Amino acid sequence: MVKRCITILGATGSIGLSTLDVIRRHPDRFSVHALAANTRADELALLCREFQPRVAVMADPESAGRLAELLADCPDIRILSGEQGLCTVAAAPEADTVMAAIVGAAGLRPTLAAVGQGKRVLLANKEALVMSGRLFMDAVAESGAELLPIDSEHNAIFQCMPADKIRNPVAAGITRILLTASGGPFREHTAECLRTVTPAEACAHPNWSMGQKISVDSATLMNKGLELIEACWLFNTTPASIEVHVHPESIIHSMVEYADGSVLAQLGSPDMRTPIANGLAWPERVSAGVAPLDLFAIGRFHFERPDLIRFPCLRLAAEAFDAGGTAPAVLNAANEVAVAAFLNGDLCFADIPVIIERTLAITSVEPADSFEIIFAKDAEARERAREQIGLLSV
Ligand code: NDP
Numbered sequence: 001m002v003k004r005c006i007t008i009l010g011a012t013g014s015i016g017l018s019t020l021d022v023i024r025r026h027p028d029r030f031s032v033h034a035l036a037a038n039t040r041a042d043e044l045a046l047l048c049r050e051f052q053p054r055v056a057v058m059a060d061p062e063s064a065g066r067l068a069e070l071l072a073d074c075p076d077i078r079i080l081s082g083e084q085g086l087c088t089v090a091a092a093p094e095a096d097t098v099m100a101a102i103v104g105a106a107g108l109r110p111t112l113a114a115v116g117q118g119k120r121v122l123l124a125n126k127e128a129l130v131m132s133g134r135l136f137m138d139a140v141a142e143s144g145a146e147l148l149p150i151d152s153e154h155n156a157i158f159q160c161m162p163a164d165k166i167r168n169p170v171a172a173g174i175t176r177i178l179l180t181a182s183g184g185p186f187r188e189h190t191a192e193c194l195r196t197v198t199p200a201e202a203c204a205h206p207n208w209s210m211g212q213k214i215s216v217d218s219a220t221l222m223n224k225g226l227e228l229i230e231a232c233w234l235f236n237t238t239p240a241s242i243e244v245h246v247h248p249e250s251i252i253h254s255m256v257e258y259a260d261g262s263v264l265a266q267l268g269s270p271d272m273r274t275p276i277a278n279g280l281a282w283p284e285r286v287s288a289g290v291a292p293l294d295l296f297a298i299g300r301f302h303f304e305r306p307d308l309i310r311f312p313c314l315r316l317a318a319e320a321f322d323a324g325g326t327a328p329a330v331l332n333a334a335n336e337v338a339v340a341a342f343l344n345g346d347l348c349f350a351d352i353p354v355i356i357e358r359t360l361a362i363t364s365v366e367p368a369d370s371f372e373i374i375f376a377k378d379a380e381a382r383e384r385a386r387e388q389i390g391l392l393s394v
Contacts, residue, residue: 004030004120004280007089009110010101011035012043014211015124015150018272019099020047022280022288030280034089036102036110039063045070048077054094057085059106086110091117097280099150100125103213104336105378108132112371118143122279124150126230127336131329132374133233148279149234153179153227155275156253156266157235163283167236169256176241177231178255178263181306182207182270183246184219186349191310194350199343207250207270216339217313220352221306225317226335229328232321239318246304251293269293312353316360325365326377333381334359341389351392359385 006023010016016037023030036057037044045067048056056071057080058064064081071077080088083106090098090113098114099122100107107125112132114121116139123129129136140147149155157177158166165172185206186194203215210218217223224244231242245255253275255265268274269291277288308315313335320331338355341347347355363381366373 001029001284003028004097005033005095006030006097006099006280007034007036007092007095007114008032008099008101009036009086009090009107009114010099010103010125011047012037012040013101013103014209014214015101015272015276016099019101019122019276019280020051022273022277022286023051025289026286029286033092033095036086036089037063038102038106041066041070048074053077055080055089055092057081057089059083059086083109087113090114093117096120097122099276099279100128101150103127103211105131105332108371108374112136112139115139115145115147116143118145120146120148120279122148122150122276126151126226127332129233130226130229130332131378132371133229133328133368135368135371135374137233147234148282149230150272150275150279151227151230152268152270152272152275153254154231154234155278156180157231157256159266159278160254160256160264161235166234169235169237169241173259174256175259176243176257177235177237178257179224179227179231179242179244180247180250180252180254181221181224181244182218182250183248183304183306184221184223186219187246187248189310191350194310195348197349199345202342202349206248208272210272212343213336213339216342216352217335219349220313220339221311222313222317222335222339222352222356224306225314226332228314228317229321239321244306244314246306248302248304249298249300251298252301267293313356316353316356320360323360323365325368326373327360327365329368329374329377330360330363330365330381331356333378334385337382337385338389346393347389354392355385355388358388362388 034055100111101124108128273288320327
């Protein structure tokens with residue numbers, strides 16, 4: 001048994017807290033080197049008191065000052081701030097494993113810092129991989145980092161594949177990946193009803209308890225679009241080999257079809273502690289505190305095709321992947337801006353895909369030759385998406 005030392009980026013979030021819950025159950029196997037968050041200093045202070053990391057980071061400098069006050073009686077915990085602080089802890093040699101669970105594009109640089117040091121990187125922050133695809137995977141290959149998927153679907157696919165052929169599905173005899181989707185809270189809403197749904201309704205996911213941004217992404221099906229792109233990069237495949245199956249029970253987390261007709265699936269209660277425990281302990285298994293699956297209580301499984309007319313985000317994501325270059329970074333940036341505007345009450349739910357599609361249409365696609373180009377396109381797309389939101393409200 002290897003004792004692992006973990007840094008958690010996004011420690012105060014839904015994934016961060018689930019990760020700490022698994023760690024809490026196994027003090028003999030896991031210790032914490034650093035905890036990082038953005039603004040929620042009070043929450044991070046409590047976590048620091050319990051887990052006693054060597055370093056704590058608040059991306060927001062003012063919040064770092066507040067954390068320092070809150071932990072004034074803990075001189076052994078060093079406090080850092082800003083993106084530089086995040087990258088410092090992500091790369092620190094003391095930790096062998098980094099949970100990348102910052103939400104959105106803000107996670108890319110710190111995740112890359114961990115990848116660059118060849119660590120075990122537990123990837124929850126799908127936006128980082130969506131934005132920078134090939135560059136990200138090249139960085140993984142170059143450093144020898146061990147990239148393990150935490151998204152429940154990708155973790156399921158990973159578990160259904162031979163470990164030595166994760167990046168070579170054809171050689172493994174894999175013919176198709178069946179990516180499951182819950183369909184979100186508005187699966188049965190008419191297009192008309194989608195114009196009036198509120199942020200609170202969008203964040204009330206029927207099966208999963210998650211942060212606000214991914215909850216809205218689940219409701220628009222952009223989460224599935226981002227996951228489609230994520231799967232293409234992780235498993236070295238294309239959207240044509242991936243079929244999204246809406247499975248409202250969220251018990252089958254995804255499936256892999258083989259040439260002989262076998263379909264392997266990974267099942268479990270909808271609880272992120274399962275894929276997190278899988279990543280933390282891999283290739284061993286540890287208990288995750290998850291309720292055993294009661295198939296008698298569930299009774300039946302259902303499957304539907306996604307409706308790309310009411311939920312165009314999945315189509316937009318597949319098109320952005322096919323367009324290549326900087327298009328996925330533009331898709332991601334426009335989505336982040338549109339979701340933030342929706343959560344803020346400045347955009348109606350049904351206009352989220354409108355903003356993304358318009359932003360994609362007016363932002364040129366460049367070859368994604370460097371991370372600088374990715375970050376520049378991300379900034380440009382954000383500006384354009386904000387302009388489009390302004391035009392809609394005129
Ligand atoms: P949350 O919103 O719950 O948490 C986000 C975390 O990121 C918080 O700790 C937050 O800190 C931190 N954060 C936000 N912005 C910054 C920033 N600029 N710099 C540093 N830290 C920042 O999100 P989730 O936990 O739901 O999701 C995290 C990631 O995992 C996302 O990429 C999501 O797509 C992915 N994921 C989530 C799943 C889930 O079940 N929740 C499932 C699969 C993937 P603070 O609290 O201080 O704001």
